[in-house]
Amino acid sequence: MNGAMVNLYSGLKYGALILWSVFVIAPFLWALSTSFKSDNGVTGGATYIPFLEYEPSLEGWSALFRDTSSGGISMQGPYLSSLVVSLVSSGIALFLGTLAAYGLSRFTFRAGPLGNNDITFFFISQRIMPPAILAIPYFLLLRFTGLLDTHVGLILVYVAMLLPIVVWVMVDFFNTVPIELDEAALIDGCNPIQAFYRIILPNCAPGLVVAALLCIIFSWSDFFFAMTLSFAKVQLLPPTIVILNSNKVPWWSLSASALVSVLPLVIIAFVLERYLARGNLAGVIRE
Amino acid sequence: MAEVRIENICKKFGSVLALDDINLTIHDNEFVVLVGPSGSGKSTLLRIIAGLEKQAAGSVTIDGKQMDGIAPKDRDVAMVFQSHALYPHMNVYDNLAFNQRIRGVPRKQVDRKVREVAERLEITELMKRRPRQMSGGQRQRVAIGRALVRDPQIFLFDEPLSNLDAELRVRLRTEIKRLHQELRRTSVYVTHDQVEAMTLADRVVVLRDGRAEQIGDPDELYQRPANVFVAGFIGSPAMNLFPGQASNNTVTIGGSETITLETERSGPVTVGIRPEDLLLERGEARGTFKARVTLIEPMGADTLIFCVAGDSQELSIRVPRYVRVRDGETVALRPREGAVHLFDPESGRRLN
Known part of the structure; x- marks a missing residue:
């Protein structure tokens, strides 16, 4: 390649990357700028630059925390509910799921002609069903048990939805850890539970992070079950935001709440990310 | 003091019989090798x-x-694995110390023990490294160290040298033997390498298809193999085995050559002669048989000669390095007296 070709190539490369970045980032910028607009700023044609094109206002943000009686949308309640429901359900799913996955990876199970792989597949097959089909049985089930419109009910449903993901991800990870590590730990002085928590699990940290992220993202941003299984006593964030979208849309508050709602995911992703890239297992498996 | 008694052990994997009625007593301080x-x-x-x-x-x-x-x-055993099985998320120090910490040994004592063992194995400068930052030999050394820190009653080795290159294997083999001489702990060592078995063991157990074919010290195994399998498995190159006929205290091989042997047996036998027990003679003499040289492998200290006797009976001979033969030459071979093994061709059992 000569100089001109190289320039053309890198020009195309960066051009494509910039285009894609705009595509990804623009909605956030739009939401950010909209969240500082007032009624006039939104309806008076497309404007982007604060102070020059529109007068910024904090109305969108302050409405988030104001009571409904004073024209606000009082997001603290749903926010807290969403945090509790998604963290608790993710925690339970991770705890149960890693144990189940470890069992499936290390022990042989038989149920008639079915073995470990069938059981693992059975776990993930629960997610084949579209949520719409599950919603009605869950609704009836929760109503029957008196758990409809409660945190506990939502947590239970989310755990059921998250478990397959955890099991699926973690079985694969545990299978990459040689069983000699368990055995070495057992001989060294661990009981099976200690061998699991002190030796095997730390070596599956990247898998645990992937599973945790998937769980939190799903449970935090799920709209469907939140909408159908809770309505008055418990309100989760996604339906609350969507309901804003009713007769007269407060675009500024909608934007502000959207930004606030992705914040925990961003924080959690940053915290967990550093555990992702660790090639600890290199050199353990037979060469 | 630790004696291991193994009585009537059977083990099945599915429908496969992995161990069939194994009986073995491993004495205190003994180094027993399981080979097969x-x-x-x-x-x-x-x-x-x-x-x-x-x-x-x-x-x-x-x-x-x-x-x-x-x-x-709770069995007071320590084990060294083929894949070393060091904990990847811990450095060498923690790998060595883990078994003491989990058993609640005081910190100072753990530290002293770990340093002692590290020094003995010359891995002190590796203390801060993770397993992935070490070579195969270093890892296996740490794995041995992990067992030493335990100071157990019994050491178990599961093919610890199989993943190492030839040179390292020989070095660590010597080190393991020296450690055993110093520590005098009951040890059980598994290998598929008969040289490892011969060099390390006080006693060797030869296993095949879940059965103990022979249990004995290396000399016994080599000099008086209990059956054709052990005869062929122990020794390299393998013992020469060929069909023969026995009658009247003589054994005829290859149709015409005869060897005089005390045996009450008459009928077909399998004759076994080790490569170094076939003596090379020039010219014809009584009690020799002819073979044609097909391949010569000089090994330095001695030379391996491969030849064919009769139509297709392949033989190997070990001769001192100064013996010169030419490819294609016909040589006369005389079995060393008292070094001929006879086996039942059907059961494979030793007859003499």
């Missing part, structure tokens, strides 16, 4: 001793104590 081809059940037996595997029948007794239902951690 893959699938012979040698690792399974070791794992049963360790408590990692449950036997279908029979019992393991350590120091007079029945081991049924006793967890691996």
